[in-house]
Amino acid sequence: MSAQIELSNIDKHYGSFHALKGVSLTIEKGSFVALVGPSGCGKSTLLRSIAGLESITSGSMSIAGKPMTGVPPRKRDVAMVFQSYALYPHMTVEQNLTYSLRLHGVGKVEAKLKAGEVAATTGLTDLLKRYPRELSGGQRQRVAMGRAIIRNPKAFLFDEPLSNLDAALRVHMRKEIRALHDRLGATSVYVTHDQIEAMTMADHVVVMRAGVVEQQGSPLELYDRPVSRFVAGFIGSPAMNFVEAVVGADGRSAVLDTSGGGTVPLPAPLEAGRAVVVGLRPEHLRAVPDNGQFTLIVGNVESTGSTTFITSDDELVTLVQAERTGLKPGHSVALTIAPEHVHVFDPATGLRI
Incomplete structure:
Protein backbone atom coordinates (compact mmCIF):
# COMPACT_ATOMS: atom_id res chain seq x y z
CA MET A 1 0.00 0.00 0.00
CA ILE A 235 -10.79 1.75 24.67
CA GLY A 236 -13.20 -0.95 25.78
CA SER A 237 -16.79 -0.92 27.00
CA PRO A 238 -17.54 -1.07 29.86
CA ALA A 239 -14.37 0.78 30.84
CA MET A 240 -11.41 -0.98 32.41
CA ASN A 241 -11.27 -1.16 36.22
CA PHE A 242 -8.25 0.56 37.80
CA VAL A 243 -7.21 -0.50 41.30
CA GLU A 244 -4.26 0.72 43.35
CA ALA A 245 -2.04 -2.15 44.51
CA VAL A 246 1.39 -3.08 45.87
CA VAL A 247 3.59 -5.80 44.41
CA GLY A 248 3.74 -8.74 46.82
CA ALA A 249 6.86 -10.33 48.37
CA ASP A 250 7.01 -12.94 45.59
CA GLY A 251 7.10 -10.24 42.89
CA ARG A 252 4.53 -12.20 40.89
CA SER A 253 1.29 -10.90 42.39
CA ALA A 254 -0.17 -7.57 43.47
CA VAL A 255 -2.08 -6.96 46.69
CA LEU A 256 -5.22 -4.94 45.92
CA ASP A 257 -6.40 -1.92 47.87
CA THR A 258 -10.11 -2.80 47.77
CA SER A 259 -12.81 -3.42 50.36
CA GLY A 260 -12.84 -7.14 49.49
CA GLY A 261 -9.06 -7.57 49.62
CA GLY A 262 -6.98 -10.21 47.84
CA THR A 263 -4.37 -10.37 45.10
CA VAL A 264 -4.12 -10.68 41.33
CA PRO A 265 -1.34 -12.43 39.37
CA LEU A 266 1.06 -10.22 37.42
CA PRO A 267 1.89 -10.91 33.78
CA ALA A 268 5.63 -10.51 34.55
CA PRO A 269 7.68 -10.28 37.79
CA LEU A 270 8.11 -6.85 39.38
CA GLU A 271 10.05 -5.42 42.31
CA ALA A 272 8.47 -6.41 45.64
CA GLY A 273 6.81 -3.50 47.46
CA ARG A 274 6.44 -1.37 44.32
CA ALA A 275 3.24 0.68 44.11
CA VAL A 276 1.29 0.03 40.90
CA VAL A 277 -2.13 0.48 39.38
CA VAL A 278 -3.61 -2.71 37.97
CA GLY A 279 -6.11 -2.62 35.12
CA LEU A 280 -8.78 -5.33 35.02
CA ARG A 281 -11.30 -5.45 32.20
CA PRO A 282 -14.80 -6.31 33.49
CA GLU A 283 -15.25 -8.99 30.83
CA HIS A 284 -12.02 -10.79 31.86
CA LEU A 285 -13.04 -11.27 35.50
CA ARG A 286 -14.52 -14.66 36.36
CA ALA A 287 -16.73 -15.48 39.35
CA VAL A 288 -15.82 -18.80 41.00
CA PRO A 289 -17.48 -20.79 43.81
CA ASP A 290 -14.36 -20.66 46.02
CA ASN A 291 -10.58 -20.21 45.98
CA GLY A 292 -10.81 -16.87 44.24
CA GLN A 293 -7.78 -14.62 43.93
CA PHE A 294 -9.71 -11.72 45.43
CA THR A 295 -13.19 -10.89 46.68
CA LEU A 296 -15.74 -8.36 45.53
CA ILE A 297 -18.30 -7.07 48.05
CA VAL A 298 -21.40 -6.37 45.97
CA GLY A 299 -22.66 -2.80 46.00
CA ASN A 300 -24.96 -2.77 42.97
CA VAL A 301 -26.40 -5.24 40.46
CA GLU A 302 -27.77 -4.15 37.06
CA SER A 303 -29.24 -6.57 34.54
CA THR A 304 -29.95 -5.79 30.90
CA GLY A 305 -31.48 -9.22 30.33
CA SER A 306 -28.58 -10.69 28.38
CA THR A 307 -25.84 -9.18 30.55
CA THR A 308 -25.41 -8.51 34.27
CA PHE A 309 -23.17 -5.75 35.66
CA ILE A 310 -22.01 -6.23 39.25
CA THR A 311 -20.25 -3.30 40.93
CA SER A 312 -18.32 -3.48 44.20
CA ASP A 313 -19.44 -1.48 47.24
CA ASP A 314 -16.38 0.79 46.92
CA GLU A 315 -17.20 1.27 43.19
CA LEU A 316 -13.64 0.30 42.23
CA VAL A 317 -14.46 -2.92 40.40
CA THR A 318 -17.19 -3.85 37.93
CA LEU A 319 -17.73 -7.43 36.78
CA VAL A 320 -19.67 -8.34 33.62
CA GLN A 321 -21.44 -11.70 33.45
CA ALA A 322 -23.34 -13.19 30.53
CA GLU A 323 -25.54 -15.23 32.85
CA ARG A 324 -28.07 -13.92 35.35
CA THR A 325 -27.27 -13.89 39.05
CA GLY A 326 -28.93 -14.07 42.44
CA LEU A 327 -26.36 -11.78 44.02
CA LYS A 328 -27.61 -8.87 46.10
CA PRO A 329 -25.88 -5.82 47.64
CA GLY A 330 -23.79 -6.93 50.61
CA HIS A 331 -23.04 -10.39 49.17
CA SER A 332 -19.44 -11.33 48.47
CA VAL A 333 -18.24 -13.03 45.29
CA ALA A 334 -14.88 -14.70 44.66
CA LEU A 335 -13.14 -13.59 41.47
CA THR A 336 -10.25 -14.79 39.37
CA ILE A 337 -8.40 -13.43 36.33
CA ALA A 338 -5.69 -14.87 34.10
CA PRO A 339 -2.29 -13.11 34.41
CA GLU A 340 -2.20 -12.28 30.68
CA HIS A 341 -5.35 -10.19 31.17
CA VAL A 342 -3.88 -8.09 33.98
CA HIS A 343 -2.58 -4.67 32.87
CA VAL A 344 -0.05 -2.86 35.06
CA PHE A 345 0.51 0.92 35.04
CA ASP A 346 2.84 3.31 36.83
CA PRO A 347 0.81 5.39 39.32
CA ALA A 348 2.85 8.55 38.65
CA THR A 349 3.18 8.57 34.86
CA GLY A 350 0.16 6.46 33.92
CA LEU A 351 2.35 4.52 31.45
CA ARG A 352 2.17 0.78 31.00
CA ILE A 353 4.79 -1.17 32.98
Whole structure:
Protein backbone atom coordinates (compact mmCIF):
# COMPACT_ATOMS: atom_id res chain seq x y z
CA MET A 1 0.00 0.00 0.00
CA SER A 2 1.07 3.58 -0.64
CA ALA A 3 0.47 6.55 1.62
CA GLN A 4 -2.61 8.54 0.59
CA ILE A 5 -2.30 11.13 3.36
CA GLU A 6 0.97 11.91 5.12
CA LEU A 7 1.35 14.29 8.06
CA SER A 8 4.73 15.21 9.51
CA ASN A 9 5.20 17.16 12.77
CA ILE A 10 1.95 19.10 12.43
CA ASP A 11 1.56 21.96 14.91
CA LYS A 12 -1.47 24.19 15.25
CA HIS A 13 -1.74 27.24 17.53
CA TYR A 14 -4.81 29.32 18.29
CA GLY A 15 -3.08 32.29 19.87
CA SER A 16 -1.44 30.91 23.00
CA PHE A 17 -3.39 27.64 22.84
CA HIS A 18 -1.38 24.75 21.37
CA ALA A 19 -4.06 22.58 19.74
CA LEU A 20 -1.85 20.12 17.80
CA LYS A 21 1.63 19.23 19.03
CA GLY A 22 3.96 17.58 16.55
CA VAL A 23 1.40 15.16 15.09
CA SER A 24 2.83 12.70 12.56
CA LEU A 25 0.56 10.21 10.84
CA THR A 26 0.58 8.08 7.69
CA ILE A 27 -2.78 7.01 6.25
CA GLU A 28 -2.50 4.26 3.67
CA LYS A 29 -4.52 4.29 0.47
CA GLY A 30 -7.75 2.36 0.92
CA SER A 31 -7.60 2.31 4.72
CA PHE A 32 -10.26 3.37 7.21
CA VAL A 33 -8.67 5.39 10.01
CA ALA A 34 -10.56 6.57 13.10
CA LEU A 35 -9.41 9.55 15.17
CA VAL A 36 -10.76 9.19 18.72
CA GLY A 37 -10.40 10.99 22.00
CA PRO A 38 -12.30 13.18 24.46
CA SER A 39 -13.62 16.63 23.59
CA GLY A 40 -10.81 19.13 23.06
CA CYS A 41 -8.15 16.51 22.25
CA GLY A 42 -7.53 17.92 18.74
CA LYS A 43 -9.14 15.25 16.57
CA SER A 44 -11.50 17.59 14.71
CA THR A 45 -8.77 20.22 14.37
CA LEU A 46 -6.55 17.58 12.75
CA LEU A 47 -9.32 16.54 10.34
CA ARG A 48 -10.05 20.15 9.40
CA SER A 49 -6.32 20.72 8.86
CA ILE A 50 -6.25 17.81 6.39
CA ALA A 51 -9.24 19.36 4.60
CA GLY A 52 -7.56 22.76 4.51
CA LEU A 53 -10.32 24.36 6.61
CA GLU A 54 -7.67 25.13 9.23
CA SER A 55 -4.21 26.40 8.35
CA ILE A 56 -1.39 24.60 10.16
CA THR A 57 1.21 26.60 12.09
CA SER A 58 4.12 24.34 11.15
CA GLY A 59 4.87 20.91 9.74
CA SER A 60 4.13 19.38 6.35
CA MET A 61 1.25 17.50 4.77
CA SER A 62 0.73 15.67 1.49
CA ILE A 63 -2.27 14.02 -0.18
CA ALA A 64 -1.65 11.43 -2.89
CA GLY A 65 2.02 12.46 -2.89
CA LYS A 66 1.33 16.16 -3.52
CA PRO A 67 2.35 18.78 -0.91
CA MET A 68 -0.68 20.56 0.54
CA THR A 69 0.90 23.48 2.38
CA GLY A 70 -1.04 26.59 1.36
CA VAL A 71 -3.35 24.66 -0.99
CA PRO A 72 -7.00 25.83 -0.56
CA PRO A 73 -9.69 23.27 0.39
CA ARG A 74 -11.34 23.17 -3.04
CA LYS A 75 -8.07 22.02 -4.65
CA ARG A 76 -7.23 19.26 -2.17
CA ASP A 77 -9.64 16.74 -3.74
CA VAL A 78 -11.08 15.58 -0.43
CA ALA A 79 -14.75 15.40 0.56
CA MET A 80 -16.09 16.09 4.04
CA VAL A 81 -19.21 14.66 5.67
CA PHE A 82 -20.19 16.71 8.72
CA GLN A 83 -22.24 16.08 11.84
CA SER A 84 -24.80 18.50 10.43
CA TYR A 85 -25.96 17.29 7.02
CA ALA A 86 -25.56 20.77 5.44
CA LEU A 87 -28.02 19.99 2.63
CA TYR A 88 -29.59 22.73 0.55
CA PRO A 89 -33.25 22.75 1.68
CA HIS A 90 -34.60 24.24 -1.57
CA MET A 91 -32.96 21.52 -3.72
CA THR A 92 -34.14 17.95 -4.32
CA VAL A 93 -31.93 15.00 -3.41
CA GLU A 94 -30.79 14.78 -7.03
CA GLN A 95 -29.94 18.49 -7.13
CA ASN A 96 -28.04 18.23 -3.85
CA LEU A 97 -26.05 15.29 -5.22
CA THR A 98 -25.13 17.01 -8.47
CA TYR A 99 -24.48 20.52 -7.13
CA SER A 100 -20.68 20.19 -7.01
CA LEU A 101 -20.62 18.65 -10.50
CA ARG A 102 -22.67 21.50 -11.94
CA LEU A 103 -20.32 24.01 -10.29
CA HIS A 104 -17.45 22.38 -12.18
CA GLY A 105 -19.23 22.56 -15.53
CA VAL A 106 -20.41 18.96 -15.84
CA GLY A 107 -23.37 18.73 -18.26
CA LYS A 108 -26.91 17.99 -17.07
CA VAL A 109 -27.09 14.57 -18.73
CA GLU A 110 -23.78 13.37 -17.31
CA ALA A 111 -24.59 14.79 -13.87
CA LYS A 112 -27.97 13.06 -13.84
CA LEU A 113 -26.33 9.77 -14.84
CA LYS A 114 -23.77 10.06 -12.03
CA ALA A 115 -26.49 10.95 -9.54
CA GLY A 116 -28.33 7.76 -10.51
CA GLU A 117 -25.19 5.68 -9.98
CA VAL A 118 -24.49 7.21 -6.56
CA ALA A 119 -28.15 6.90 -5.56
CA ALA A 120 -28.05 3.18 -6.37
CA THR A 121 -24.91 2.80 -4.25
CA THR A 122 -26.36 4.66 -1.26
CA GLY A 123 -29.96 3.42 -1.43
CA LEU A 124 -31.41 6.75 -2.54
CA THR A 125 -32.87 5.78 -5.93
CA ASP A 126 -36.49 6.19 -4.82
CA LEU A 127 -35.77 9.49 -3.07
CA LEU A 128 -34.16 11.55 -5.83
CA LYS A 129 -37.17 13.86 -6.28
CA ARG A 130 -37.71 14.49 -2.57
CA TYR A 131 -36.56 17.51 -0.59
CA PRO A 132 -34.43 17.24 2.60
CA ARG A 133 -37.44 18.13 4.79
CA GLU A 134 -39.16 14.98 3.52
CA LEU A 135 -36.31 12.68 4.60
CA SER A 136 -35.43 10.94 7.86
CA GLY A 137 -32.13 11.64 9.63
CA GLY A 138 -30.54 8.49 8.22
CA GLN A 139 -31.69 9.33 4.69
CA ARG A 140 -30.29 12.87 4.98
CA GLN A 141 -26.95 11.48 6.12
CA ARG A 142 -26.91 9.16 3.11
CA VAL A 143 -27.52 12.16 0.85
CA ALA A 144 -24.58 13.94 2.52
CA MET A 145 -22.41 10.87 1.89
CA GLY A 146 -23.68 10.56 -1.68
CA ARG A 147 -22.78 14.20 -2.33
CA ALA A 148 -19.22 13.39 -1.21
CA ILE A 149 -19.01 10.15 -3.21
CA ILE A 150 -20.12 11.72 -6.50
CA ARG A 151 -16.92 13.77 -6.59
CA ASN A 152 -14.74 10.62 -6.45
CA PRO A 153 -12.25 12.34 -4.10
CA LYS A 154 -8.81 11.22 -2.94
CA ALA A 155 -10.16 10.81 0.61
CA PHE A 156 -13.38 10.99 2.59
CA LEU A 157 -13.24 12.96 5.84
CA PHE A 158 -16.02 12.25 8.35
CA ASP A 159 -16.52 14.62 11.30
CA GLU A 160 -18.75 12.79 13.83
CA PRO A 161 -21.38 12.13 11.13
CA LEU A 162 -23.65 9.95 13.31
CA SER A 163 -23.89 12.09 16.45
CA ASN A 164 -27.35 13.44 15.58
CA LEU A 165 -28.89 9.98 15.06
CA ASP A 166 -30.58 7.75 17.61
CA ALA A 167 -28.75 4.68 18.95
CA ALA A 168 -30.36 2.06 16.68
CA LEU A 169 -29.84 4.18 13.55
CA ARG A 170 -26.20 4.85 14.51
CA VAL A 171 -25.54 1.09 14.59
CA HIS A 172 -27.19 0.70 11.17
CA MET A 173 -25.39 3.68 9.62
CA ARG A 174 -21.94 2.69 10.83
CA LYS A 175 -22.39 -0.64 9.01
CA GLU A 176 -23.52 1.24 5.90
CA ILE A 177 -20.55 3.61 5.99
CA ARG A 178 -18.05 0.77 6.39
CA ALA A 179 -19.70 -1.28 3.62
CA LEU A 180 -19.66 1.78 1.34
CA HIS A 181 -15.97 2.36 2.11
CA ASP A 182 -15.19 -1.24 1.13
CA ARG A 183 -17.24 -1.12 -2.09
CA LEU A 184 -15.58 2.11 -3.22
CA GLY A 185 -12.05 1.10 -2.18
CA ALA A 186 -11.93 4.53 -0.57
CA THR A 187 -9.54 6.15 1.89
CA SER A 188 -11.52 7.34 4.91
CA VAL A 189 -10.61 9.39 7.99
CA TYR A 190 -13.34 9.30 10.61
CA VAL A 191 -13.50 11.49 13.72
CA THR A 192 -15.57 10.24 16.64
CA HIS A 193 -15.70 10.43 20.43
CA ASP A 194 -17.44 7.03 20.44
CA GLN A 195 -14.82 4.30 20.84
CA ILE A 196 -17.36 1.61 19.84
CA GLU A 197 -17.69 3.30 16.42
CA ALA A 198 -13.90 3.40 16.12
CA MET A 199 -13.44 -0.24 17.19
CA THR A 200 -16.13 -1.64 14.88
CA MET A 201 -15.48 0.48 11.77
CA ALA A 202 -11.77 1.23 11.52
CA ASP A 203 -8.71 -0.69 10.33
CA HIS A 204 -6.48 1.70 12.26
CA VAL A 205 -7.35 3.72 15.36
CA VAL A 206 -5.51 6.87 16.48
CA VAL A 207 -6.15 7.86 20.11
CA MET A 208 -5.49 11.55 20.73
CA ARG A 209 -5.01 13.37 24.01
CA ALA A 210 -4.34 17.10 24.50
CA GLY A 211 -3.12 17.58 20.92
CA VAL A 212 -0.79 14.59 20.71
CA VAL A 213 -1.15 11.04 19.43
CA GLU A 214 -1.21 8.90 22.58
CA GLN A 215 -1.28 5.58 20.68
CA GLN A 216 -2.18 4.24 17.27
CA GLY A 217 -2.67 0.76 15.87
CA SER A 218 -5.34 -1.78 15.01
CA PRO A 219 -8.41 -1.79 17.28
CA LEU A 220 -7.39 -5.05 18.95
CA GLU A 221 -3.80 -3.85 19.48
CA LEU A 222 -5.13 -0.91 21.46
CA TYR A 223 -7.51 -3.15 23.38
CA ASP A 224 -4.90 -5.82 24.19
CA ARG A 225 -1.83 -3.62 24.77
CA PRO A 226 -2.77 -0.06 25.75
CA VAL A 227 0.39 2.00 26.27
CA SER A 228 -1.13 4.06 29.06
CA ARG A 229 -3.90 4.19 31.60
CA PHE A 230 -5.54 6.88 29.46
CA VAL A 231 -5.80 4.59 26.40
CA ALA A 232 -6.81 1.62 28.55
CA GLY A 233 -9.66 3.62 30.05
CA PHE A 234 -10.79 4.98 26.71
CA ILE A 235 -10.79 1.75 24.67
CA GLY A 236 -13.20 -0.95 25.78
CA SER A 237 -16.79 -0.92 27.00
CA PRO A 238 -17.54 -1.07 29.86
CA ALA A 239 -14.37 0.78 30.84
CA MET A 240 -11.41 -0.98 32.41
CA ASN A 241 -11.27 -1.16 36.22
CA PHE A 242 -8.25 0.56 37.80
CA VAL A 243 -7.21 -0.50 41.30
CA GLU A 244 -4.26 0.72 43.35
CA ALA A 245 -2.04 -2.15 44.51
CA VAL A 246 1.39 -3.08 45.87
CA VAL A 247 3.59 -5.80 44.41
CA GLY A 248 3.74 -8.74 46.82
CA ALA A 249 6.86 -10.33 48.37
CA ASP A 250 7.01 -12.94 45.59
CA GLY A 251 7.10 -10.24 42.89
CA ARG A 252 4.53 -12.20 40.89
CA SER A 253 1.29 -10.90 42.39
CA ALA A 254 -0.17 -7.57 43.47
CA VAL A 255 -2.08 -6.96 46.69
CA LEU A 256 -5.22 -4.94 45.92
CA ASP A 257 -6.40 -1.92 47.87
CA THR A 258 -10.11 -2.80 47.77
CA SER A 259 -12.81 -3.42 50.36
CA GLY A 260 -12.84 -7.14 49.49
CA GLY A 261 -9.06 -7.57 49.62
CA GLY A 262 -6.98 -10.21 47.84
CA THR A 263 -4.37 -10.37 45.10
CA VAL A 264 -4.12 -10.68 41.33
CA PRO A 265 -1.34 -12.43 39.37
CA LEU A 266 1.06 -10.22 37.42
CA PRO A 267 1.89 -10.91 33.78
CA ALA A 268 5.63 -10.51 34.55
CA PRO A 269 7.68 -10.28 37.79
CA LEU A 270 8.11 -6.85 39.38
CA GLU A 271 10.05 -5.42 42.31
CA ALA A 272 8.47 -6.41 45.64
CA GLY A 273 6.81 -3.50 47.46
CA ARG A 274 6.44 -1.37 44.32
CA ALA A 275 3.24 0.68 44.11
CA VAL A 276 1.29 0.03 40.90
CA VAL A 277 -2.13 0.48 39.38
CA VAL A 278 -3.61 -2.71 37.97
CA GLY A 279 -6.11 -2.62 35.12
CA LEU A 280 -8.78 -5.33 35.02
CA ARG A 281 -11.30 -5.45 32.20
CA PRO A 282 -14.80 -6.31 33.49
CA GLU A 283 -15.25 -8.99 30.83
CA HIS A 284 -12.02 -10.79 31.86
CA LEU A 285 -13.04 -11.27 35.50
CA ARG A 286 -14.52 -14.66 36.36
CA ALA A 287 -16.73 -15.48 39.35
CA VAL A 288 -15.82 -18.80 41.00
CA PRO A 289 -17.48 -20.79 43.81
CA ASP A 290 -14.36 -20.66 46.02
CA ASN A 291 -10.58 -20.21 45.98
CA GLY A 292 -10.81 -16.87 44.24
CA GLN A 293 -7.78 -14.62 43.93
CA PHE A 294 -9.71 -11.72 45.43
CA THR A 295 -13.19 -10.89 46.68
CA LEU A 296 -15.74 -8.36 45.53
CA ILE A 297 -18.30 -7.07 48.05
CA VAL A 298 -21.40 -6.37 45.97
CA GLY A 299 -22.66 -2.80 46.00
CA ASN A 300 -24.96 -2.77 42.97
CA VAL A 301 -26.40 -5.24 40.46
CA GLU A 302 -27.77 -4.15 37.06
CA SER A 303 -29.24 -6.57 34.54
CA THR A 304 -29.95 -5.79 30.90
CA GLY A 305 -31.48 -9.22 30.33
CA SER A 306 -28.58 -10.69 28.38
CA THR A 307 -25.84 -9.18 30.55
CA THR A 308 -25.41 -8.51 34.27
CA PHE A 309 -23.17 -5.75 35.66
CA ILE A 310 -22.01 -6.23 39.25
CA THR A 311 -20.25 -3.30 40.93
CA SER A 312 -18.32 -3.48 44.20
CA ASP A 313 -19.44 -1.48 47.24
CA ASP A 314 -16.38 0.79 46.92
CA GLU A 315 -17.20 1.27 43.19
CA LEU A 316 -13.64 0.30 42.23
CA VAL A 317 -14.46 -2.92 40.40
CA THR A 318 -17.19 -3.85 37.93
CA LEU A 319 -17.73 -7.43 36.78
CA VAL A 320 -19.67 -8.34 33.62
CA GLN A 321 -21.44 -11.70 33.45
CA ALA A 322 -23.34 -13.19 30.53
CA GLU A 323 -25.54 -15.23 32.85
CA ARG A 324 -28.07 -13.92 35.35
CA THR A 325 -27.27 -13.89 39.05
CA GLY A 326 -28.93 -14.07 42.44
CA LEU A 327 -26.36 -11.78 44.02
CA LYS A 328 -27.61 -8.87 46.10
CA PRO A 329 -25.88 -5.82 47.64
CA GLY A 330 -23.79 -6.93 50.61
CA HIS A 331 -23.04 -10.39 49.17
CA SER A 332 -19.44 -11.33 48.47
CA VAL A 333 -18.24 -13.03 45.29
CA ALA A 334 -14.88 -14.70 44.66
CA LEU A 335 -13.14 -13.59 41.47
CA THR A 336 -10.25 -14.79 39.37
CA ILE A 337 -8.40 -13.43 36.33
CA ALA A 338 -5.69 -14.87 34.10
CA PRO A 339 -2.29 -13.11 34.41
CA GLU A 340 -2.20 -12.28 30.68
CA HIS A 341 -5.35 -10.19 31.17
CA VAL A 342 -3.88 -8.09 33.98
CA HIS A 343 -2.58 -4.67 32.87
CA VAL A 344 -0.05 -2.86 35.06
CA PHE A 345 0.51 0.92 35.04
CA ASP A 346 2.84 3.31 36.83
CA PRO A 347 0.81 5.39 39.32
CA ALA A 348 2.85 8.55 38.65
CA THR A 349 3.18 8.57 34.86
CA GLY A 350 0.16 6.46 33.92
CA LEU A 351 2.35 4.52 31.45
CA ARG A 352 2.17 0.78 31.00
CA ILE A 353 4.79 -1.17 32.98
